[in-house]
Amino acid sequence: MFAEVAVPVYVRQTFTYQIPSHLEPLARVGCRVTVSLGKKTLTGFIVDLVEALHSDEIEVRDIEEVLDDEPIIGPVILELTRWMSDYYYAPWGECLRAALPAGATTISERLIAITDAGRAELAHGTSGGAPETKLAALELLAGVETASARLLEREFSKQKAAAIIRSLEREGFIRTWQKAGEAGLKPRLENAVRRAGDTDGDGKPLNERQQRVMAELEKREPLGLSRLLELTGVSSSVVRTLERRGIVQVFSREVRRDPLAHLDTTNETGVSLTSDQAAALDQILERLSTGTYSTFLLHGVTGSGKTEIYIKSIRAALNLGKSALMLVPEISLTPIFSRRLRAEFSDTLAMIHSSLSEGERIDEWKRVKSGHARVVIGTRSAVFAPLENIGLIIVDEEHDTSYKQEESPRYNGRDTAIMRGHQVGAVVVLGSATPSVESYSNAQAGKYSLLKLEKRYGERALATVETVDMREVFKRHGKQQVLSDELKAAIAENHARGEQTLILLNRRGFSAFLLCRSCGLAVPCPNCDVTLTYHRYDSSLQCHYCGYIRPVPRTCDACDGQYIQYIGLGTEQLEARLTELYPAMRIARLDRDTARRRGSLEQIIMEFASGGIDLLVGTQMIAKGHDFPNVTLVGVVSIDAGLALPDFRASERTFQLLAQVAGRAGRGARPGRVLIQTYHPEHYSVQCARSQSYEEFYRREMEFRRAMSYPPFSVLINILVHHKQHETARELAEEVARHLREQAREHHLRVLGPAPAPLARLKGEHRVQILIKARSRSPAREALDIAMDRVIADGHSPRSIAIEVDPVNLM
Secondary structure (H helix, E strand, O other): OEEEEEOOOOOOOOEEEEOOHHHOOOOOOOOEEEEEEOOEEEEEEEEEEEOOOOOOOOOOOEOOEEOOOOOOOOHHHHHHHHHHHHHOOOOHHHHHHHOOOOOOOOOEEEEEEEOHHHHHHHHHOOOOOOHHHHHHHHHHHHOOOOEEHHHHHHHOOHHHHHHHHHHHHHOOOEEEEEEEOOOOOOOEEEEEEEEOOOOOOOOOOOOHHHHHHHHHHHHOOOEEHHHHHHHHOOOHHHHHHHHHOOOEEEEEEEEOOOOOOOOOOOOOOOOOOOHHHHHHHHHHHHHHHHOOOEEEEEEEOOOOOHHHHHHHHHHHHHHOOOEEEEEOOOHHHHHHHHHHHHHHHHHHEEEEOOOOOHHHHHHHHHHHHHOOOOEEEEOHHHHHOOOOOEEEEEEEOOOOHHHEOOOOOOOEHHHHHHHHHHHHOOEEEEEEOOOOHHHHHHHHOOOOEEEEEOOOHHHOOOOEEEEEEHHHHHHHHOOOOOOOHHHHHHHHHHHHOOOEEEEEOOOOOOEOEEEEOOOOOEOEOOOOOOEOEEEOOOOEEEOOOOOOEEEOOOOOOOOOOOOEEEEOOOHHHHHHHHHHHOOOOOEEEEOOOOOOOOOHHHHHHHHHHOOOOOEEEEOHHHOOOOOOOOEEEEEEOOOHHHHOOOOOOHHHHHHHHHHHHHOOOOOOOOOOEEEEEEOOOOOHHHHHHHHOOHHHHHHHHHHHHHHHOOOOOOEEEEEEEEEOOHHHHHHHHHHHHHHHHHHHHHHOEEEEEEEEEEEEEEOOEEEEEEEEEEOOHHHHHHHHHHHHHHHHHOOOOHHHEEEEEOOOOOO
């Protein structure tokens, strides 16, 4: 018996392994296995079983171990990841790994042991090349029987440790081998206590502390040991004494790590539907009852009540005996939705997203797989939740770029959700106040059914949107202003009325960069072609792309000048300025810096919702999905940088951000007002956001896309060649482009580039970009397949070539 195994490495093929006879009863499609690949031992996935090979001359290795008693990947997810691998040009093993919670797959660990020759070398005190480092390494290894490579990495740098290991192994002073790490999905266990039946133990009377323990167990049992000790105020020795006397039993049990246990859902209630909501819901329920695939685009203005339609659709799916999946783009939205959904669906709800601890993710995943949870809410990766019998899939804020994964596998969660619905015959609902141009085009073409909610719930008016021309503000003051007079006055008036304000600035940090006024140097990131952003909260300079952090210099690195100036504005500085201007106001900030500590994001949102904060300043995290009835003023500071990005979607993203944040104002009984500060008030994305006309924006944007042959009028594939050496990246990109151009005429496509990427160096690597434009996807993929086969045949590694199908970010 042989197995086809997909492994999470950068190859698109699967590998054939023989199944040893003793493992044949365990080996099933969807099970994890450990296999050796090259010199490594990896966790892979069985994707097919075959009785025999076509040729007896093929030598195959054995599977080393089967890790699962039952398949961990079901047939639906197996087929979905197969489609992902093909569509997004990604290794199947990486797609399967993405479908499981973190920790379910592990790479091998390199182990090291010193040899007799190594001990002799250490005793002699000499070794060739670099005796001080080699002797130090041998001395570390001599003190243990076996060691992980991490032992040397802690002593030296990772790169230096690798060189030392290679040298010592080559000289015979050490031996190395690979060992598979532990695969995750382990439950959390705790000690629990219960009574031992009718026995009274050894007949001795119980003392007062022992009586307290037994009285608590009579109320409810079993109880976790730590909880029992907390309730009774006794030490663990009291319980252990009762155990020795045979009166209680202490045992180990699995404990669920519940990420929603802290939620207070007592005040969460539903509302009755408007006629427009009811009409939209009726169409969804009609398709849901037939059990056939269909996709709806629910285009509702902000505050129109899309959430109520989602909840009632989920309830209908459960009543039909089916399960439901709801995706949201940002973790910041899950506290709002999960609170409401927990109130509606209790323990049948599970939550899956990357901010959960590894244990919480594993426990939620297991509850879904076992069928205990039939409703899942989560971010992009929740599309792989192992739900059975899915009847409904909801993708809220379907336009959001957060659904696109930027690392391999580079899939789009929204489009993958649509494919999952198609495969299982589910109803898919895409919801947005500002749909993506591609989705709205699909609805206009009849591929999706369009549902529209054109009025806010309760007949509330949309907020009044005004623009403030910052060119005029500059003329008025003779210098650049962070906040216009109009916005400052509006904030003060709003606070005087007891109403709340949101201020959007889509750039975190204190200042965009530091500048030496003596020589003009801006402190660059050593790994990326960007300047470092100043963060005052920890007095650091940070790169928002690679994570590099360094202290703020006292003097200029280049000229030793002492005149350092902070240039540009970030949310941290804006918060400080607002606090100075309005000392009586309670002001807070919400961005990735303040949300870094676990639970802080939800705490800030809930405090603002309860009225504990008067003004909240933040990045795009505050712009969507939130319902704050007392917010009547929204200010937008500096949206022009987004318009200037070298990306054909810059106008669309600007319009969506403005329309979404404008939708936070006036959702309660009082009207809302929005002030947009901009140097480009005449731009059509700003004008359409001001009039809050999605249809007009769509018309103008489609004219631009048609003229430039951008999606939906073409298919794009972005090829990014990256390497630490600029010349190597450039030469490889030219070879890829040459092979593509050989296919261009036959496959009716255009090949643009190679050219330096807008961010030409990122995370220490030089990046060169090639863009394929085609009328349809099939010929583009055929040409790409042929070109990549030729590039690999020429001896180039595919590791340096990142391929993104349907890119949403060309930076």
